[in-house]
Amino acid sequence: MKSKLFCFLLCSLSLLSHAEGTNKQETDKTVTQSLIQNPSGRESTSLNGLWSYVVDPYENGYYNHRYQPHTDGYFKNDKVKSPSDLIEYNFDTADKINVPGDWNTQKKELYLYEGTVWYHKEFTFQKQSKKRYVVNFGAVNYQAIVYVNGVKVGQHEGGFTSFQFEITDLLKQGDNFITVKADNRRERNQVPTVNTDWWNYGGITREVSILALPKSHLADYTIQVAKDNTNLITGKLTVDGKNEGKVTVVIPELDIKKKIKLSKNGEASFSFKARPTLWSPENPKLYAVEFHYNGEVIKDTIGFRTIETDGEDIKLNGKSVYLRGISIHEESPLTNGRAWSEEDARLLLTWAKELGSNFVRLAHYPHNENMLRVADELGLMVWSEIPVYWTVLFDDENVYNKAELQLTEMISRDKNRASIIMWSMANETPNETARLTFITNLIKKTRSLDDTRLITAAMDTQSNSKNGMVIEDPLASVVDIIGINSYCGWYFAEPETCSDLTWESSYNKPVIMSELGAGALQGKHGESNERWTEEYQASVYKHNLAMVENISSLRGLTPWILKDFRSPRRPLKNIQDFWNRKGLLSETGVKKQAWFILHDFYKKIEEAKK
Ligand code: GCU
Numbered sequence: 001m002k003s004k005l006f007c008f009l010l011c012s013l014s015l016l017s018h019a020e021g022t023n024k025q026e027t028d029k030t031v032t033q034s035l036i037q038n039p040s041g042r043e044s045t046s047l048n049g050l051w052s053y054v055v056d057p058y059e060n061g062y063y064n065h066r067y068q069p070h071t072d073g074y075f076k077n078d079k080v081k082s083p084s085d086l087i088e089y090n091f092d093t094a095d096k097i098n099v100p101g102d103w104n105t106q107k108k109e110l111y112l113y114e115g116t117v118w119y120h121k122e123f124t125f126q127k128q129s130k131k132r133y134v135v136n137f138g139a140v141n142y143q144a145i146v147y148v149n150g151v152k153v154g155q156h157e158g159g160f161t162s163f164q165f166e167i168t169d170l171l172k173q174g175d176n177f178i179t180v181k182a183d184n185r186r187e188r189n190q191v192p193t194v195n196t197d198w199w200n201y202g203g204i205t206r207e208v209s210i211l212a213l214p215k216s217h218l219a220d221y222t223i224q225v226a227k228d229n230t231n232l233i234t235g236k237l238t239v240d241g242k243n244e245g246k247v248t249v250v251i252p253e254l255d256i257k258k259k260i261k262l263s264k265n266g267e268a269s270f271s272f273k274a275r276p277t278l279w280s281p282e283n284p285k286l287y288a289v290e291f292h293y294n295g296e297v298i299k300d301t302i303g304f305r306t307i308e309t310d311g312e313d314i315k316l317n318g319k320s321v322y323l324r325g326i327s328i329h330e331e332s333p334l335t336n337g338r339a340w341s342e343e344d345a346r347l348l349l350t351w352a353k354e355l356g357s358n359f360v361r362l363a364h365y366p367h368n369e370n371m372l373r374v375a376d377e378l379g380l381m382v383w384s385e386i387p388v389y390w391t392v393l394f395d396d397e398n399v400y401n402k403a404e405l406q407l408t409e410m411i412s413r414d415k416n417r418a419s420i421i422m423w424s425m426a427n428e429t430p431n432e433t434a435r436l437t438f439i440t441n442l443i444k445k446t447r448s449l450d451d452t453r454l455i456t457a458a459m460d461t462q463s464n465s466k467n468g469m470v471i472e473d474p475l476a477s478v479v480d481i482i483g484i485n486s487y488c489g490w491y492f493a494e495p496e497t498c499s500d501l502t503w504e505s506s507y508n509k510p511v512i513m514s515e516l517g518a519g520a521l522q523g524k525h526g527e528s529n530e531r532w533t534e535e536y537q538a539s540v541y542k543h544n545l546a547m548v549e550n551i552s553s554l555r556g557l558t559p560w561i562l563k564d565f566r567s568p569r570r571p572l573k574n575i576q577d578f579w580n581r582k583g584l585l586s587e588t589g590v591k592k593q594a595w596f597i598l599h600d601f602y603k604k605i606e607e608a609k610k
Contacts, residue, residue: 035162035412036240037220039136039211040369041299047121047135047178047208052094053103057115061089062145062181074118075147075179091120091179099208100138102201105337110202112568119180119204127173132213132241135178136164138206138340138368142190145181157402158191159184159205160330160365160387161409167210180204191402192387197580198329198364199566201338206368216241216266218293222415223249224452225276225304230317233274233304239266239293248292251276278317279303279418281358284379286418303376303418307454309480312553314454314510316381316421322609323381323512323556324602325359326352326584329565330367333589336566345370349378351562351585355595356602361514361558364389364427366410375419382417383456383483383514383558385424386410388442394434403438404445411449422454426475428485431461436474443478458483458514468502476507483514485560488547489540490518495528496539499546505553513557516544520594521575522564522586532575537582538593545601559598563587 036042054061054074061074072078078087097103103110103117110117127133137144141159145152148170156163184202186194216239223235233256237247243266246259251274260270277285284303291298305317313320328348332339339348349371352360361383362371375382386406393399407423414420425442429435443455461473462484469486476482482505489495495518505511520537528539541559548557564583570576579587584595 035220035409036134036136036164036211036213036217037412037416038298038300039162039164039209042296043212044136044209045125045212047123047210048099049121050096051099051204052091052120053097054089054091054094054118054120055110055113055115056118056181057113059116059183061118062116074120075145075152075181076150077120077177077179089118091118091122094120097203099204100206100338100340101203101335102141102205102338103203104199104201105335113202114185114200116181116183116185117203119182120177122175122177124174125171125176125210127171128212130215132166132168132215132217133171134164134166134211134213136162136209136211137204138162138208140180140182140204141184141200141202141338142186143183144204147179147181149176150179158406158409160367161406162206162369162413163409164211171210189393189396189399191392191399191406192364192389193392195569196364196387196389197567197569199331199568199578205338206340214241214294214296216244216294217296218247218291218298220412221291221298223289223302224416225278225306226271227306227308227452230278230304230306231273231275232271233276234271235269237262237268237270237291241266244294246293250290250292251287252290253287276304279305279376279379280316281379281381284377284418286376300416301373301376302416305418307421307452309454309510311508312510312555314481314555321358321381321555322605323359323558324357324605325361325383325512325556325558326355326357326598327361327363327515327558327561328352328367328563329363329561330365330371331563331565333563333585333587336587340368340370342370342374345374347589348562349374349380351589352380353378354599355562355584356599356606359383359556359558361385361424363561366406366414369413372414372417372419376417380419381421382419383422383424383512384410384414384420385427385458386442388426388429388439390428391430394429394432394438400438400441403442407442407445408449411446415450420453422456422481423450424456424458424483425479426457428458428460429475431473431475436478439475440478454480456481456483456512456514458485460485462486462503465504468504471503471505471507471511476505476509480509481555482507482509482511484511485515486513487516487518488544495536495543498540498543501547503547503551503554507553509553510555511551511553513548513551513554513559515560516548516557517541517560517582518594519576519581520592521581522583522590522592524575532581534593538597541594541597545597559584563589
């Protein structure tokens with residue numbers, strides 16, 4: 001309670017002081033600050049809309065010519081007061097850009113830009129004396145430094161997780177301004193590291209709002225059915241500020257109204273009997289849940305379910321389930337830029353449902369909260385992952401801290417989403433000792449934060465044996481579910497040979513084929529042995545799905561990928577043009593032949609389970 005607030009301020013201050021005197025590479029200090037749960041369920045003021053922006057490739061608005069941070073950088077929003085004043089920026093006359101939204105697809109000149117852009121928003125605010133104010137960012141890719149009325153409030157590293165700063169003392173009655181230094185440069189010691197197979201969309205890519213909170217407020221809560229008793233609802237509460245005694249949990253449809261007594265440090269664990277209808281893809285039942293505390297009513301929608309493994313089985317609500325999945329990048333078919341809105345989420349996830357999916361792999365980073373809330377609503381189970389992707393610096397403690405911060409922020413924001421059944425620690429990382437230690441530590445952290453969900457990772461380290469593939473990676477021993485990425489017919493072997501490819505696993509754990517697939521330019525046709533034709537992609541799917549049916553430990557798949565997506569690694573003129581063409585849909589949502597093959601496969605599986 002007070003300790004939380006103290007930590008909050010201390011964390012911000014330590015960031016403040018730490019960042020002032022350092023340059024970008026040294027601002028590795030990562031701070032795990034618990035997020036205020038469910039911002040959209042609270043009183044808030046949106047800062048979405050048009051912001052001024054100034055492109056600053058040399059960070060001239062932050063460093064002086066001695067490469068030391070300015071005291072009067074662009075964040076001061078200085079104005080010319082007399083004709084002789086020299087000020088070499090002006091947010092009043094600067095161009096505008098939409099927030100949320102990546103800069104790459106909003107401004108042609110920023111399509112490939114990697115560097116700093118200053119964002120600036122002026123707004124009037126009616127401040128209430130008995131409230132506390134927190135600014136909430138859905139995400140800024142990749143590093144953000146935030147200023148309110150010219151004063152730094154903090155900074156954040158990590159392009160796909162929410163972060164917040166308390167701004168109560170800086171916010172004024174009436175006119176205010178907020179300035180953000182957003183920097184999407186890739187560095188070797190980041191998470192992800194410099195090379196990925198997706199577009200480096202920069203900017204304030206998700207929503208921004210100011211939360212108005214009671215001085216003492218319910219900062220965090222968790223609520224779920226007990227793992228071993230679905231007639232018992234359990235949870236945790238954490239208050240920030242003076243302890244006002246009790247929190248009331250209300251679930252009208254279950255006729256629940258429970259007063260929960262807080263301990264002296266403003267925390268409580270609770271449990272009470274109830275008989276909720278359990279959430280599932282077939283019946284994605286969500287309940288309105290309210291938390292009443294100190295005059296604030298926080299509204300949420302919660303699904304109640306259990307998830308576990310049993311040998312090679314995955315069980316949802318105690319029943320074996322087969323995960324008919326598809327992988328999805330966070331890219332909007334509407335803007336062909338970074339997806340962020342409910343509309344984007346509804347479109348992408350409705351496409352997944354149309355394919356026959358009950359499961360989605362949200363690759364390769366935590367997606368925006370709309371994706372998870374719409375997945376709750378549509379009944380899609382979710383694989384959610386942090387971008388420990390390929391070869392990050394596994395022996396660098398700072399890099400581990402960055403990964404752990406992103407993991408903590410992902411779980412903190414989404415722990416109440418029924419749709420998420422597994423947290424993924426990594427994608428296609430090398431089989432090395434430092435990597436195993438790094439990921440084993442992430443797994444320990446995950447279990448300490450959330451012991452209700454399963455843990456997985458996608459591996460591409462399988463080896464060949466004389467008659468097929470052998471799953472053997474020390475990582476497989478420490479996860480609950482083994483993810484396998486394998487591109488038979490695309491990165492190795494001829495498509496026709498894949499049907500007979502066998503897979504051995506000695507782990508007695510469920511296996512998910514977390515990636516398989518091939519590229520095709522939608523509308524390009526030819527023989528099935530001609531690469532980039534829809535026929536070639538269809539042949540790869542046909543033979544891989546025959547292979548999948550013969551893997552005895554396999555309990556699901558998330559083929560790569562629902563929709564073509566932008567990637568700087570895919571320049572092939574007139575075929576890729578900086579698009580990864582492994583989508584079952586083109587970038588505008590046109591189905592390719594392979595879409596129908598996977599659709600029919602899932603239909604067959606669904607009918608066989610009836
Ligand atoms: C890898 C990787 C993906 C990538 C895909 C591809 O398996 O996990 O991020 O896009 O292969 O090569 O298309």
